[in-house]
Amino acid sequence: MSHIVDTMFPPEAEDRGGAATPLLAVNGLVKHFKAKNAVVRAVDGVDFHVAKGETLGIVGESGCGKSTIARLIMQIIAPDSGTLLFDGEPVGSAALPLGDFRKKVQMVFQDSYASLNPRMTVEDTIAFGPRVHGLSHKAAVTRAHDLLHRVGLEPSRFAGRYPHEISGGQRQRINIARGLSLEPRLLILDEAVSALDKSVEAQVLNLLLDLKDEFGLTYIFISHDLNVVRFMSDRVMVMYLGKVAEIGSSEPIFKKPRHPYTEALLASMPSMDPDNRTQEAPITGDPPNPINPPPGCRFHTRCKFVSAICANAEPVLHDVGGGQSAACHLANPQSGHPRLAAAA
Amino acid sequence: MPIVEVKNLTVDFGPKSKPVRAVAGVDLHLAKGETLALLGESGSGKSVTLRSLMRLHPKSARTGGSMQVDERDVLAMPYGDLARYRGSIVSMIFQDPGLAxxxxxxxxxxxxxxxxxxxxxxxxxxxxxxxxxxxxxxxxxxxxxxxxxxxxxxxxxxxxxxxxxxxACNPKVLLADEPTTALDATVQIQVLLLLRELQRELGLAVIFVTHDIGVAVEVADRIAVMYAGKIIEEGPCADVIRAPSHPYTKGLLASRADHSFEKGARLTAIPGTPPDLATLPPGCAFAPRCAVVLDACRNSTPPPALISRHHFARCIRSEPAAARQATV
Amino acid sequence: MAAIADAGIFVPVKASRGYWASVAHRLIRDPLAMTAAAIVLIIILAAIFAPWVAPADPYKASMIRRLRPVGTPGYLLGADELGRDMLSRLIYGGRLSIFMGVMPVLLAFGIGSGIGIFAGYVGGRINALLMRTIDIFFAFPSVLLAIALSGALGAGITNSIVSLTVVFTPQIARVAEAVTTQIRTRDYVEAARVSGAGPFTIVRVHVLGNVLGPIFVYATSLISVSMILASGLSFLGLGTKPPEPEWGLMLNTLRTAIYNQPLVAALPGLMIFITSLSFNIFSDGLRSAMDVKQ
Incomplete structure (x- = not known):
């Protein structure tokens, strides 16, 4: 094997705000897209934070806004309103110009093929970012080889190859290597394993865990697969039609969801027990269109606990203890939902 | 008399000088009112097998073996009969409704x-x-x-x-090619339940192609696991899920993220990449990724070994369930 | 790291072929495209080396040898209405005809790609403004536009080339814009933006390599149109002037001979036909050679 030079540096030196400051704090994020004579409320007022070194999972169905959030954080699209604080500093301010922020946050896309330039070799793809940021060609290539090695691909065999010459799992490893090439602190994984075969998915998940330990990374892990999110995440954010339905530590949410939508989502997973198959669909119908979201609680049209209050008043995130918050009237004893009175 | 009986099906694509064998000798049978799940990853040949039953392949594809559906020889059927056969005997649903x-x-x-x-x-x-x-x-x-x-x-x-x-035309056999893969979780389960209900009420025979074990368990009576164009394990749903015999099936089940809830634990992943059909190794196609490979695996393709009455696996390590219990 | 062996097991060790090398590899295996390329090459080489290849002086008239049939000794392809050797005139004619076919396309390729890639990458209102302006040109059939422009600018080779360039630029710009718009939204371009690259770097590294190929293929398919239009302009007296040998002009001057020497009169047309067809077949071959999973 060729000798591999270690070109990556430990990230501790960069920590400015201290351990207690979240790496990323998102406040009041809103993004509406204009469609033909309609407004798509893709992200409609979202607050959350990601602590240093943790993995925040984001789950939800199509149209819930999870991918839009990724693109908003990456500054690929501009938000209508809302602020991002990265390690305590506002993104785009004098303290943290956009260029510096971009180095610190990187993203891995779902489609491993579309996210690689078909005319560029693996090595050039990984070296591109460092070159843009002023590394010499030689240093950038050395780093590319180092990263290839770290994502489990022998540099001497893969550096000169083109994307169409390698398998999907290998391509996704290259996308991960490219994501790491600027030594980011936060890596956003947008359905990064969803297109992979199951036998390869496990390898890539393991690799992501290894890299997280090795480089002290923080992840935002977006997926529609609840099993995978549960495995990867310390905290989970459940989204529904552009809003946060529930957020909190992973285990409590999966064991005792407080939002009926989270509950339905969990119950919709195939049972894996041939003698105990799912007998009834937890909820009916498709997720409504984010163009005209229902008034009040956006989930009320599909919720089995719906009452008049749900259509009128929009529930806010209510802390239910144990680091878990749910935006449901049933989670808030003061909401006046009739079921609460009946239970009491 | 099974309603679908496929014997030694082979499908080759590409030029004759350099053929790519997408399906390499598949046998399967399906009784009336039964649901079989064909489980496999991309390139395993599961969709190709399914499309063969509808004769949907381009002319350049070469199909061998025999296929009987409702006592008709599918491969020998003239084009005129094929139009009637499609829809009224066998019907198909797809992942993307845009195709239909x-x-x-x-x-x-x-x-x-x-x-x-x-x-x-x-x-x-x-x-x-x-x-x-x-x-x-x-x-x-x-x-x-x-x-x-x-x-x-x-x-x-x-x-x-x-x-x-x-x-629409009261088919007897329904072929489903990943019909729920593109759907959201809450919608997927609704469609799966609907298919199960229709299958029961109409007495349909269903072949359900999927890459998702969970989906297969929800719908299937029997599961056939495909790898590199062959069925490597087949048996009643519960047997395959609870007592998998082929190392690939075992690996698939073990690598699922829902088994591992301990923080920081790693998944038991199957190493390597799915096989390239153009350059398959001799012998068992799974051998290069197999953790319990023997020298003999690399020489010849293992024949199906019976594990219990309806459960078999193409692995030379597979033994009948009775024998296995005796040795443990 | 332990995973290294796992992920790499099945990759056959062979040299990677660059994209263009693999396109060339496929193109060489396309017999039709190669035949077309050979024909074009022969005609171009003959035109370049005309003084050595041509058996006679293409300008030397001889009243007694007017309209000799094909096969006359010393006049392999006959003689024209002024008794000039047809073979020599056809060989020399290739110079102007091909030049006037290729040059406007080359110019339009440069200008049109520039406009189209700029419009496509910038997007939004600037794109809309540029592309709607370009749409105006599509209101006129290209033949009419070429004739009108040449007529306004006056006859001559330069003016023909200018008018044909104006005809082809919007067509190429439109294709360039479409391809660029498509590439711009690809994940890998977003990934490049995310890694902090500026627009010029992204266009140079990620856009050009992926759009120039398809635009080039489209441009080669215009060469035949350009040749025919250029010949048409000459035929109408708007391009080359006599006695210059040029296929379109030759077709014009020989048209009176269509009844007594039809074969000779048809020869310039045949040359235009063969050359433009060859360009087209080659362009088709190039497209299918490029149109694979990249």
Missing amino acids: LDPVYRVGDQIAEAVVRHEGTSFKQGRARALELFERVRIPSPERRLDNYPHEMSGGMRQRAMIALAL
Whole structure:
């Protein structure tokens, strides 16, 4: 094997705000897209934070806004309103110009093929970012080889190859290597394993865990697969039609969801027990269109606990203890939902 | 007499000088009213097998072996009969309803037209049948929805409409090619339950292709696991899931993230990449990735070994369940 | 790291072929495209080396040898209405005809790609403004536009080339804009933006390599149109002037001979036909050679 030079540096030196400051704090994020004579409320007022070194999972169905959030954080699209604080500093301010922020946050896309330039070799793809940021060609290539090695691909065999010459799992490893090439602190994984075969998915998940330990990374892990999110995440954010339905530590949410939508989502997973198959669909119908979201609680049209209050008043995130918050009237004893009175 | 019986099916693509064998000797049989799940990853040959039953391959593909469906020889069927066979004996649903539903016609008219063409009824009777089918697949406000164009429906509803179209001419066999893969979780389970219900009520024989073990467990009586163009393990659903015999099936089950909830733990992953069909190794195709490989595995393809009455695996390490218990 | 062996097991060790090398590899295996390329090459080489290849002086008239049939000794392809050797005139004619076919396309390729890639990458209102302006040119059939422009600018080779360039630029710009718009939204371009690259770097590294190929293929398919239009302009007296040998002009001057020497009169047309067809077949071959999973 060729000798591999270690070109990556430990990230501790960069920590400015201290351990207690979240790496990323998102406040009041809103993004509406204009469609033909309609407004798509893709992200409609979202607050959350990601602590240093943790993995925040984001789950939800199509149209819930999870991918839009990724693109908003990456500054690929501009938000209508809302602020991002990265390690305590506002993104785009004098303290943290956009260029510096971009180095610190990187993203891995779902489609491993579309996210690689078909005319560029693996090595050039990984070296591109460092070159843009002023590394010499030689240093950038050395780093590319180092990263290839770290994502489990022998540099001497893969550096000169083109994307169409390698398998999907290998391509996704290259996308991960490219994501790491600027030594980011936060890596956003947008359905990064969803297109992979199951036998390869496990390898890539393991690799992501290894890299997280090795480089002290923080992840935002977006997926529609609840099993995978549960495995990867310390905290989970459940989204529904552009809003946060529930957020909190992973285990409590999966064991005792407080939002009926989270509950339905969990119950919709195939049972894996041939003698105990799912007998009834937890909820009916498709997720409504984010163009005209229902008034009040956006989930009320599909919720089995719906009452008049749900259509009128929009529930806010209510802390239910144990680091878990749910935006449901049933989670808030003061909401006046009739079921609460009946239970009491 | 099984309604579907496939013997030694082979399908080759590409030039004759450098063929790529997508299906390499598949045997399968399906009784009336039975659901078989074909489980496998991309390139395993599961979809190709399914499409062979409809003779959907391009002319350049070369198909070998034999396929009997409802006592008809599918490969020998002349083109005239094929049009009747497709739809009224065997029908198919896809991952993308766009493949089955024409975007420029109203969905109700498409179904009516299929009924008229196959059964020679009047268009009005066809529309009545379409309405009945829409009610059957539980599309809300069916009268109104019959006049929708496909793009006016949500993803789950389009999938239901496609199922209605597939059932328009009372087929005996339904072929499902990953019909729920593109759907959201809460919609997927609804469609799976609908398919299960229709299968039971109409006595359909179903072959359900999927890459998701969980989905297979929800719908199937039997599971056949495919790898590199071969069925490497087949048996009753519960046997395959609880007592997998082939190292690949074991690996698939073990690598699922839902087994591992301990923080920081790693998954038991199958190493390596799925095989390239153009450069398959001699012997067992899984051997290069197999953790318990023997020298003999690299020499010849293992024949199916019976584990219990209906459960077999193509692995030289597989033993009958009785023998295994004796040695433990 | 332990995973290294796992992920790499099945990759056959062979040299990677660059994209263009693999396109060339496929193109060479396309017999039709190669035949077309050979024909074009022969005609171009003959035109370049005309003084050595041509058997006679293409300008030397001889009244007694007017309209000799094909096969006359010393006049392999006959003689024209002024008794000039047809073979020599056809060989020399290739110079102007091909030049006037290729040059406007080359110019339009440069200008049109520039406009199209700029419009496509910038997007938004600037794109709309540029592309709607370009749409105006599509209101006129290209033949009419070429004739009108040449007529306004006056006859001559330069003016023909200018007018044909104006005809082809919007067509190429439109294709360039479409391809660029498509590439711009690809994940890998977003990934490059995310890694902090500026627009010029992204266009140079990620856009050009992926759009120039398809635009080039489209441009080669215009060469035949350009040749025919250029010949048409000459035929109408708007391009080359006599006695210059040029296929379109030759077709014009020989048209009176169509009844007594039809074969000779048809020869310039045949040359235009063969050359433009060859360009087209080659362009088709190039497209299918490029149109694979990249």
